[in-house]
Amino acid sequence: MIIKSQDQVSQVPVDMEGAVDVKVQVMLGPSDHAPTMAMRIFELAPSGHTPFHTHAFEHEVMILTGSIAVVTPEGDIPVKPGDVVLVMANEPHQFKNVSDTQNARFMCLVPIAYQT
Amino acid sequence: MIIKSQDQVSQVPVDMEGAVDVKVQVMLGPSDHAPTMAMRIFELAPSGHTPFHTHAFEHEVMILTGSIAVVTPEGDIPVKPGDVVLVMANEPHQFKNVSDTQNARFMCLVPIAYQT
Numbered sequence: 001m002i003i004k005s006q007d008q009v010s011q012v013p014v015d016m017e018g019a020v021d022v023k024v025q026v027m028l029g030p031s032d033h034a035p036t037m038a039m040r041i042f043e044l045a046p047s048g049h050t051p052f053h054t055h056a057f058e059h060e061v062m063i064l065t066g067s068i069a070v071v072t073p074e075g076d077i078p079v080k081p082g083d084v085v086l087v088m089a090n091e092p093h094q095f096k097n098v099s100d101t102q103n104a105r106f107m108c109l110v111p112i113a114y115q116t
Numbered sequence: 117m118i119i120k121s122q123d124q125v126s127q128v129p130v131d132m133e134g135a136v137d138v139k140v141q142v143m144l145g146p147s148d149h150a151p152t153m154a155m156r157i158f159e160l161a162p163s164g165h166t167p168f169h170t171h172a173f174e175h176e177v178m179i180l181t182g183s184i185a186v187v188t189p190e191g192d193i194p195v196k197p198g199d200v201v202l203v204m205a206n207e208p209h210q211f212k213n214v215s216d217t218q219n220a221r222f223m224c225l226v227p228i229a230y231q232t
Contacts, residue, residue: 086118
């Protein structure tokens with residue numbers, strides 16, 4: 001059994017094309033021998049966002065803090081803490097902090113094979 | 117893409133031997149066509165707890181609210197909101213609300229094949 005608090009896990013900038021002011025903590029991943037899914041926490045600085053992109057695997061997301069919009073080809077969808085999002089494989093998506101003063105955080109799970 | 121708030125998902129009592137005052141919401145599961153993991157939110161009434169048990173699959177947990185102890189064969193481990201827990205397959209475990217006045221909630225993911 002592995003138990004961790006968030007202040008025990010280092011937070012690193014997301015170095016990915018299209019990501020702006022995003023940091024990530026891998027809470028549970030390959031180094032923990034998580035068998036199926038990797039659990040990550042993303043923090044968006046004010047107006048920060050993940051890339052608008054697609055990939056061949058799904059996301060399972062829970063919004064933790066702040067004011068976030070999920071960007072889709074059909075428009076932006078506002079979400080609040082406690083909301084969950086299932087992004088299917090190959091669906092275009094982006095997570096955007098709509099506040100210009102406060103950080104926002106969300107948990108995002110991916111199949112373990114896709115966690116580098 | 118599926119987006120849900122917690123108040124859109126029905127909460128049902130957990131009818132499992134050893135479970136006391138536990139309710140569950142399946143936030144993302146088979147009916148959503150989640151490919152890999154099911155995301156559930158458990159709510160423990162004051163002094164409520166899940167069974168002390170084992171099973172052939174892992175849990176990935178994040179504590180959401182309240183004061184919870186993870187019960188293990190080596191003793192109880194207190195956890196707080198934001199903490200994460202990886203329970204490996206076949207590890208004995210129980211989640212117990214240590215407050216006798218307030219509810220406690222945690223998110224718990226399991227491989228989709230084990231979500232009924």
